[in-house]
Amino acid sequence: MIRFNQVYKRYPGGYAALKNLSFDIAEGEMAFLTGHSGAGKSTLLKLIAAIERPSSGSVLVNGQNIGALKLGAVPYLRRNLGLIFQDHKLLFDRNLFDNVMLPLQIVGFDHRESARRVRAALDKVGLLKREKANPISLSGGEQQRLCIARAIVNRPTILLADEPTGNLDAESANDIMDIFKSFHQVGVTLLISTHDESVLRQYQSRTLTLKQGELQS
Amino acid sequence: MKGWLFQHIKVMQFTLRRLRTTPVASLLNIVVIGIALSLPTGGYILLQNVQQLSRQLVGTPQISVFLSMNASQDEIAAIGKQLQQHPVVARIEFVPREQALQQLQKSTGLSDVVGGLSQNPLPHAYIVYPKTSDAREQEKLRDELRTWPRLEHVQLDSEWARKLDALLKFGRLAVLILAALLSFALIAITFNTIRLQILTQRDEIEVAKLIGASNGFIRRPFLYFGLVQGLLGGAAAWLIIAISLALLNISLADMAQLYASNFSLHHLSIGDSLTLLVFSAYLGWLGALLSVAQHLWQIEPR
Ligand SMILES: Nc1ncnc2c1ncn2[C@@H]1O[C@H](COP(=O)(O)OP(=O)(O)OP(=O)(O)O)[C@@H](O)[C@H]1O
Ligand SMILES: [Mg+2]
Helix, strand or coil: CEEEEEEEEECCCCCEEEEEEEEEECCCCEEEEEECCCCCHHHHHHHHCCCCCCCEEEEEECCEEHHHCCHHHHHHHHHCEEEECCCCCCCCCCCHHHHHHHHHHHCCCCHHHHHHHHHHHHHHCCCHHHCCCCHHHCCHHHHHHHHHHHHHCCCCCEEEEECCCCCCCHHHHHHHHHHHHHHHHCCCEEEEECCCHHHHHHCCCEEEEEECCEEEC | CHHHHHHHHHHHHHHHHHHHHCHHHHHHHHHHHHHHHHHHHHHHHHHHHHHHHHHHHHCCCCEEEEECCCCCHHHHHHHHHHHHHCCCEEEEEEECHHHHHHHHHHHHCCHHHHHCCCCCCCCCEEEEEECCCCHHHHHHHHHHHHCCCCEEEEEECCHHHHHHHHHHHHHHHHHHHHHHHHHHHHHHHHHHHHHHHHHHCHHHHHHHHHCCCCHHHHHHHHHHHHHHHHHHHHHHHHHHHHHHHHHHHHHHHHHHHHCCCCCCCCCCCHHHHHHHHHHHHHHHHHHHHHHHHHHHHHCCCC
8 A cells, every 4th residue: 555665855955864764554554653753754654645755766655656746646646645744734714614624625525415524524533513613722632633534534545644642641642543543443544653652552553663764673 | 517616606705705804905906907997998988989979070071073263164064974973973062153152251250351352262163972981982082083174173071080090090009008008017916916815825725735635726716816806897997987988978968069969978888898897807817827826836835
């Protein structure tokens, strides 16, 4: 499903954020990505979503070479991915419902069916009662859950989460991990970056550990 | 298809809502566009009115044919016959020199001077009405008549109308240049409005790109905005001209009474009005398109 082959990523300025990465993530797998701050976790996830391009080597998603993707094809790649960002990237000029609606608007989904799906997604993360609220009024954990609702509303086959439990207390972190587990159970491929040791201990899933941009075995 | 239509309606609603959220700025923009467009359009409609007025005043032009003083009665009759049979001539009218003198006395108020003349200085004349209304054909007829013997002077009375036509042509060129310049201004206004909108919606654009929005989807609301703003500006221009013409017509009514004519300025025809609206909408869309092409690619999510 996701395949890295001798991937290097150098940022402008010459800093090598990722060095010689090669790994595979199978369809339906739930894998964790860990490492110190600045190890390159976010960079790796960005390569999968074509937010950054590899400097050398190849990144394949569903057999598609992301590095060679034309600009016009990038939106269609992203529609198949559910992205959960480290900094949420919510829009504070609209309520929860409209935030989650955005991915469906983009693909021109039928309006009534969209509304149904948005409510289902909000229900899944426990925010349905607050659909009319502005995301600015949400707590950190709630904003994180809203971001998850937006990522899952178009039923992606791959879910990429960048530190979804960062800065959360154990209980909120568990809530969020439970949501991910339920997606794992229905066959969604997940790659979750975290430096939360307790989460890693709790799930015996495969863990990719990065150190200075290199994969530790 | 239904989804597509729904999406466009949705974007349209969104656009109108956006116009309403900044009512003063939107209104100012629309008025500025309206004024810019009303200048060349107003010039155009005035030229059209002048042209119509000149047609009305001139009517069918005539050719005055003055005969030589020493032409005999027979020769005069022969010339009359020849004129009558000419294929381009509709009808002729004979003005004897005595009648011409009387007319001169009456119409100029120079009766004393004319009455003091010991001898009538005016020749006999024919007034020739050509069949054709084409100015060049009329000139050809005039030039032909000039080669005839026993004619002192041949004059085409529509000459000043031709001079006016040349002037109108010049006026049209000036209006065209003005229109080109102000069209550019309209594009610039829209370009800048959209640039500001893109800047203020940076976050939204970035997020939309991150979750798979195509460039078309991101561009659409801006293009609609440019289109609608241009269209409303065109409508404003139409209104500005309508009000100006109504005001001019009020004062014209007094003047027309003096000249015993019922002339009044008319507004743009339906076809011209539609052209104005389509053109202004197109220019707004174009300004938005240029702005989007210039600024949207600079926003790439990181
Ligand atoms: N746009 C960029 N330009 C230059 N350098 C960058 C850029 N983005 C990241 N880096 C650098 O690349 C390295 C890896 O960054 P990355 O964000 O992937 O780390 P991370 O593992 O996600 O860290 P954290 O746990 O703090 O989020 C860092 O040293 C960072 O400074
Ligand atoms: Mg990071």
